Amino acid sequence: MMKFYLKVLEPHAYGKVLFKGLLFAMLFPVSSFAQNNNGGKGTTGAVQTSGVLSGMLTNIYGEPLFGVQIKSKSDGAVATSDNKGQYSLLIDSGEVAVFSLKGYLTREVNVSGGKLDLVLTEAEKQQNSVYRLYDTQNRVSSILSTESVYTRDLLSSPVTAINNALTGRMSGLSTLQSTGIPGLDASNYFLRGQSPTILINGVPRDVSSIDPEEIESVTVLKDALATAMLGVRGSGGAILITTRKGEVGKQKISFTAQRGLQTPMRMPKPLNAFNYATLYNEALVNDGKAPVYTAEDLEAYRTGSDxxxxxxxxxxxxxxxxxxxxxxxxxHTSGGGNNARYFVGVDYLDQKGLLKTSDENTYNTNSDFKRYIVRTNIDVDLTSNLMLNLNLFGRIENGTAPGGSGIATFNGRSVNLGINTIFASLATTPNGAYPLFNPDGSLGGNKDYQRNIYGQSVRSGYTLSYSREMSADLSLKRDLKDVLKGLWVKGFATFNTNLAEVTPRGKTFAVYQGKNDPSGITYQRFGTDGTITAGTSTNTYQYKNFYSELSAGYDQSFGGHHIKALATANIQSISIYSDLPLTYKTLGGTFSYDYKTKYLAEVVMSYSGLNRYRDGKRYGFFPAAGLGWNMAKEDFIANHVKWLNTLKLRSSYGRTGNANAGYFVYNQYFADGDGYYFGTGSGTFVFSVGEQTLANPNVTWEKADKFNLGVDLGLFQDKLTLTAEYYNNKFFDLLQTRGKNTSIIGNTFPLENIGIIRYKGVDLTAAYRDHVKNFNYFISGNVTSNNNVIEYSDEVLRAYDWMKRTGQRTDQTFGYIAEGFYQNAADIANSPKTEGYNPVPGDIKYSDLNKDGIINQFDVTGLKNKRPIIYYGLNFGFDYKGFDFSALLQGAQNRSVYVSGPTQWEFQSEGKGQAFEQHLNRWTPATAATATYPRLSVGSNPNNQASSSFWLRSGNYMRLKNMELGYSLPSRLAAKVRLASIRVFVNGMNLYTFSETKDYDPETFGVAYPAQRIVNAGINIKL
Structure with missing residues (x-):
C-alpha cells in the first residue's frame, strides 16, 4: 500500500485527513496493509494502526518553528511545519517520527498517540558549516583549527563590548579586563598568546563596540591553515565576526528592553583616620623620626570630635x-522572499558611571556613555545567477566625564583622563587629609592637598566626547554554473570611517583650610574659583579604511571525490590622522580535497605585502598545508561501532606573517635639534639638525611557523563531542633592539628582526547535549594551556644564567627572591649585606644567589615559574516548559600578578599617600611571628619596595562570569495578544569571584576604575 501524508495542515483539517485515510484504506485489500507494516518481509504479523500525528513545534522561547521536517523513519514520508509551527503527518502507531531543522538538535520520537507538541533545542555547535576566511566549509570535511560561539550565548551576557561576552567560551582565547570605565571596559584578548586580527564580515577592521543582537557568530581561527591567506597579518590568528542576514519567510520583529545595576567588584580598603595616624607615627619612628600626631590628635580622630x-x-x-x-x-526585523532578504536592527545603550553628581551643576560630570547603532544587511537576487549584498552600519557614541587635563584615545573613542586622575586621588588621599566640606560649605583642603577630590569630580567642569563611525559594504556574486557547474566569481568593496572629538569645558576651584581662632573660624584659601572655559573641540582620532577584493571559487563533487578551490586578490588602505596611508596587498588561494569526507587535504598560500617596507623587501610568500583522516568513515569502524560518529585526525603546518613595520623606518630622518643665537644683540636664532633613530633598511615582517595536531570525536549521534589540539608555534624575526648596542655613537639603535619565541600548548573542548522528553540540557567546557619561551634574545652580557632573559617566559618578572623578614640585629649580622642599604628588623630579606655575601643586581632572577598558564570555561544549562537557564564559570590557574604602587604600598607620594588594611598586619617586634607585611616606612623604601617575589601574588581565580534565567510564556497566551513569543529574563555578569586574594580583583586592581558586577532584567517580545 502507498502511504498517504500531508505536509501542512491547520487543526480544522484533521477530520478531512482521517476521512481520506479511511476512504483510501477501503480501496485496497487488508493484505496490503499487513505486508507494508512488516517492511515487505512477509504477509504475517500484527496490523498496526495508521493515524494522523499532529501538534506544534516551538523553540525554548516558545516561538513557533517554521520549516521543521517531520518524516517517518521507516518509509520516508515527510511533512513540514507551517509558519505557526503546526504540522500533520500520516504515520503508523509504533513507528519513529524524526523531527529535524537546521541549527537544532534532531529529535526521534516513538509514535504512540495522535497529538505531539515538541520543543526543539538549538544545536549551534553542530552546525554543518564552518566559518573561515572569505567563505564557509562543510564541518565534516574541515581540518582547520576553528571554534565558534553564536548569538544565543552572546545575548546572555549584559555587556557593552563584545570582547567581554567571549570570555571563557572558546578554547585558545583568553581575555583580561583591566578597567571598567563605561564605554572603555572592553577586555584585551589573546589567541594562543597572540593579538589576533579582527575581521567583520571578512574585512580586517577595528572593533570597539558592536551590538550582540546583530552578530550571527564569532569564530576564532587558530592555526596556519586557517590564517595563511591573511599574509602579513596572519601570525596572531584571527577572530571572525559574522553579522546576521535575512532569511526567506514572513517578517519577524523582535524588541528587547533591559535594565540593570552595575556595582564595583573589589575596591581598595583604606584605613580610617585613626589607624592611619597611628601607623604613620609608627612608620616615622621606624625611619628614625619623631611622631607628628599627638595623643590628643589620635583621640580626636578616634572619636570624630573635631x-x-x-x-x-x-x-x-x-x-x-x-x-x-x-x-x-x-x-530588529528580518525576513524576505526568494528575490530579496533583509535584516535591519537598531540598538541603544546607556551606561552610567560611578561618580556622584550635584544638582548645583546644569551639566553632567559623571563618566557616562551612550551608544546608538544602526545596521542594515540586504541580499537581493538580481537574476537567478547574480546576487547583490549591501551592508550599512552606523554608530554614534557620546561620553561625558568630569573636567580635567589630558586626553587619551582607546579603540577610536576619546576620553578625558580626569576620570583616571580622580581614581588616582582616591587611592592616594588619606581619610584624615582634609574635610570634604568646611563648616561654611566651602571645599576642604590645605597646602599639601590642594585638589579636593569632590572638587575634582563635581566642580572642575565637564568634558564631552564624541565618536562617529559608518561603513558601507557592497558585493556582487555571479554564479557561473552556466559556464561550469560549481564556479562563481565575486567582487567586494567597503569603506568605513571613524571620527572622534573631545570638547573640554573645564574650570578651576579653590580649597580652604579652616582654623579655630579665639574670634571664630578663619580660612586660608588655596587656588582660585573659576568659571567654565569654552574649550575648543579637538579632533582626537580620525580613521579611514577602504578595502576591495576580487575572488573566484569552485566547488564540485565527482562521485565520492569533492574539490573546492578559492582565489582572492585584495587591497586595503588605512589612513589614520595625517599619516601616509597604510596599504596592504594580498593574493591568496586555497585548494581542498576530500574523498567521501574520509580522506581530507588542503593547501593554502598567499603572497602579501605592506608599503611600510622598502622596495625589494615588501612582499612575502606564506604557504600552509593540512591533512585529515576521519577514521569513523572507514567500513571496519562504521559497520561495527555504531555509537562512534566522528573520529577525525588532522594536522597542519605553515608559515604566517606579522607586519610590525613602524612608520617607514627604512629611511633615515633628521629633525630640528637644539638652537643657538649667532651675532650681536638679539642675533639670529638657528636650529641645529639632529639625526633621529638610526634607520633599518633591512627591516621585514615578523614570521611564525605553526604546527597543529588535532583530533575530533563525535559520539552517540554527536550528542557528545570532544576536540583536543596540540600546537607548537615558532615566532621568529621578531623586532628587538640589540642588547649589545653601544651608546658611544650618541644615537638610538633601531629595532631589528632578531628575536625568537616559541609558543606551545594544548586546547581541549568537550560538549554534551541531550534531552529527557521535553527537558533539554547541555554542558560544555574548554581548557587552554599556553606556555611561551624566549629562545633567542640579543641581550646584554649577564654574569649568571639565572639573570638571563633567554629561556624565560615573555611575561617573566625579574627581581630578588624574598626569604621573609629580618627578625633582629643578629639576623642582620649573620645575613648577606645589602649593597647601598642598611637593613633594620622588619625589612625584607633576600636570597644571595651567587653566594658572594652581597645582595645586588647579580642576585636578580626570574620570579615566575615556567609552567603554562591554564585558562578554562564551563558552560551549562537547560530548558523545560518555557523555562531556560544557563551559567558560565571561567577562570585561570598558574597565573601570577605583580602588585605594587599606591594601593599596595603605604604612605607613598612623598609621605602624603594613603594606607590600607593589609598594612595593619605589618611587622613589629610583637607581631614578628605572624606578620605578612614588612615594617612600615614613610615614602619610598629602596629595599622593601624593590622588585621581588614578595610582591608576586597568585592571580588564580574562578569567576561566575555569567548566569541567565528566562521564562517564555506559552505560545497560546502570546497569541492572544497577537505576538509570536514573550520572554522575560534576568542575567548577570561577574557575579562572584573565588580567588586566593580578597583585597583586590585578580584582573582589575590598583588605581584603575573597577570592573563592574552587573545584574540585569529584561523582556523580549517577538511578532
Missing part, C-alpha cells in the same frame, strides 16, 4: 555611588 581639624572622610564612599544603572533597548 571633623574640621581632625576629619575622617571615606573618600570612596563620598565620591562614588554604590551602583550605577545600565540600560539597553534593541529592535
Amino acid at each position: 571633623p574640621m581639624g581632625h576629619p575622617d572622610v571615606n573618600w570612596y564612599k563620598e565620591i562614588l555611588r554604590n551602583n550605577a544603572p545600565f540600560t539597553r533597548y534593541n529592535l
Whole structure:
C-alpha cells in the first residue's frame, strides 16, 4: 500500500485527513496493509494502526518553528511545519517520527498517540558549516583549527563590548579586563598568546563596540591553515565576526528592553583616620623620626570630635555611588522572499558611571556613555545567477566625564583622563587629609592637598566626547554554473570611517583650610574659583579604511571525490590622522580535497605585502598545508561501532606573517635639534639638525611557523563531542633592539628582526547535549594551556644564567627572591649585606644567589615559574516548559600578578599617600611571628619596595562570569495578544569571584576604575 501524508495542515483539517485515510484504506485489500507494516518481509504479523500525528513545534522561547521536517523513519514520508509551527503527518502507531531543522538538535520520537507538541533545542555547535576566511566549509570535511560561539550565548551576557561576552567560551582565547570605565571596559584578548586580527564580515577592521543582537557568530581561527591567506597579518590568528542576514519567510520583529545595576567588584580598603595616624607615627619612628600626631590628635580622630581639624572622610564612599544603572533597548526585523532578504536592527545603550553628581551643576560630570547603532544587511537576487549584498552600519557614541587635563584615545573613542586622575586621588588621599566640606560649605583642603577630590569630580567642569563611525559594504556574486557547474566569481568593496572629538569645558576651584581662632573660624584659601572655559573641540582620532577584493571559487563533487578551490586578490588602505596611508596587498588561494569526507587535504598560500617596507623587501610568500583522516568513515569502524560518529585526525603546518613595520623606518630622518643665537644683540636664532633613530633598511615582517595536531570525536549521534589540539608555534624575526648596542655613537639603535619565541600548548573542548522528553540540557567546557619561551634574545652580557632573559617566559618578572623578614640585629649580622642599604628588623630579606655575601643586581632572577598558564570555561544549562537557564564559570590557574604602587604600598607620594588594611598586619617586634607585611616606612623604601617575589601574588581565580534565567510564556497566551513569543529574563555578569586574594580583583586592581558586577532584567517580545 502507498502511504498517504500531508505536509501542512491547520487543526480544522484533521477530520478531512482521517476521512481520506479511511476512504483510501477501503480501496485496497487488508493484505496490503499487513505486508507494508512488516517492511515487505512477509504477509504475517500484527496490523498496526495508521493515524494522523499532529501538534506544534516551538523553540525554548516558545516561538513557533517554521520549516521543521517531520518524516517517518521507516518509509520516508515527510511533512513540514507551517509558519505557526503546526504540522500533520500520516504515520503508523509504533513507528519513529524524526523531527529535524537546521541549527537544532534532531529529535526521534516513538509514535504512540495522535497529538505531539515538541520543543526543539538549538544545536549551534553542530552546525554543518564552518566559518573561515572569505567563505564557509562543510564541518565534516574541515581540518582547520576553528571554534565558534553564536548569538544565543552572546545575548546572555549584559555587556557593552563584545570582547567581554567571549570570555571563557572558546578554547585558545583568553581575555583580561583591566578597567571598567563605561564605554572603555572592553577586555584585551589573546589567541594562543597572540593579538589576533579582527575581521567583520571578512574585512580586517577595528572593533570597539558592536551590538550582540546583530552578530550571527564569532569564530576564532587558530592555526596556519586557517590564517595563511591573511599574509602579513596572519601570525596572531584571527577572530571572525559574522553579522546576521535575512532569511526567506514572513517578517519577524523582535524588541528587547533591559535594565540593570552595575556595582564595583573589589575596591581598595583604606584605613580610617585613626589607624592611619597611628601607623604613620609608627612608620616615622621606624625611619628614625619623631611622631607628628599627638595623643590628643589620635583621640580626636578616634572619636570624630573635631571633623574640621581632625576629619575622617571615606573618600570612596563620598565620591562614588554604590551602583550605577545600565540600560539597553534593541529592535530588529528580518525576513524576505526568494528575490530579496533583509535584516535591519537598531540598538541603544546607556551606561552610567560611578561618580556622584550635584544638582548645583546644569551639566553632567559623571563618566557616562551612550551608544546608538544602526545596521542594515540586504541580499537581493538580481537574476537567478547574480546576487547583490549591501551592508550599512552606523554608530554614534557620546561620553561625558568630569573636567580635567589630558586626553587619551582607546579603540577610536576619546576620553578625558580626569576620570583616571580622580581614581588616582582616591587611592592616594588619606581619610584624615582634609574635610570634604568646611563648616561654611566651602571645599576642604590645605597646602599639601590642594585638589579636593569632590572638587575634582563635581566642580572642575565637564568634558564631552564624541565618536562617529559608518561603513558601507557592497558585493556582487555571479554564479557561473552556466559556464561550469560549481564556479562563481565575486567582487567586494567597503569603506568605513571613524571620527572622534573631545570638547573640554573645564574650570578651576579653590580649597580652604579652616582654623579655630579665639574670634571664630578663619580660612586660608588655596587656588582660585573659576568659571567654565569654552574649550575648543579637538579632533582626537580620525580613521579611514577602504578595502576591495576580487575572488573566484569552485566547488564540485565527482562521485565520492569533492574539490573546492578559492582565489582572492585584495587591497586595503588605512589612513589614520595625517599619516601616509597604510596599504596592504594580498593574493591568496586555497585548494581542498576530500574523498567521501574520509580522506581530507588542503593547501593554502598567499603572497602579501605592506608599503611600510622598502622596495625589494615588501612582499612575502606564506604557504600552509593540512591533512585529515576521519577514521569513523572507514567500513571496519562504521559497520561495527555504531555509537562512534566522528573520529577525525588532522594536522597542519605553515608559515604566517606579522607586519610590525613602524612608520617607514627604512629611511633615515633628521629633525630640528637644539638652537643657538649667532651675532650681536638679539642675533639670529638657528636650529641645529639632529639625526633621529638610526634607520633599518633591512627591516621585514615578523614570521611564525605553526604546527597543529588535532583530533575530533563525535559520539552517540554527536550528542557528545570532544576536540583536543596540540600546537607548537615558532615566532621568529621578531623586532628587538640589540642588547649589545653601544651608546658611544650618541644615537638610538633601531629595532631589528632578531628575536625568537616559541609558543606551545594544548586546547581541549568537550560538549554534551541531550534531552529527557521535553527537558533539554547541555554542558560544555574548554581548557587552554599556553606556555611561551624566549629562545633567542640579543641581550646584554649577564654574569649568571639565572639573570638571563633567554629561556624565560615573555611575561617573566625579574627581581630578588624574598626569604621573609629580618627578625633582629643578629639576623642582620649573620645575613648577606645589602649593597647601598642598611637593613633594620622588619625589612625584607633576600636570597644571595651567587653566594658572594652581597645582595645586588647579580642576585636578580626570574620570579615566575615556567609552567603554562591554564585558562578554562564551563558552560551549562537547560530548558523545560518555557523555562531556560544557563551559567558560565571561567577562570585561570598558574597565573601570577605583580602588585605594587599606591594601593599596595603605604604612605607613598612623598609621605602624603594613603594606607590600607593589609598594612595593619605589618611587622613589629610583637607581631614578628605572624606578620605578612614588612615594617612600615614613610615614602619610598629602596629595599622593601624593590622588585621581588614578595610582591608576586597568585592571580588564580574562578569567576561566575555569567548566569541567565528566562521564562517564555506559552505560545497560546502570546497569541492572544497577537505576538509570536514573550520572554522575560534576568542575567548577570561577574557575579562572584573565588580567588586566593580578597583585597583586590585578580584582573582589575590598583588605581584603575573597577570592573563592574552587573545584574540585569529584561523582556523580549517577538511578532
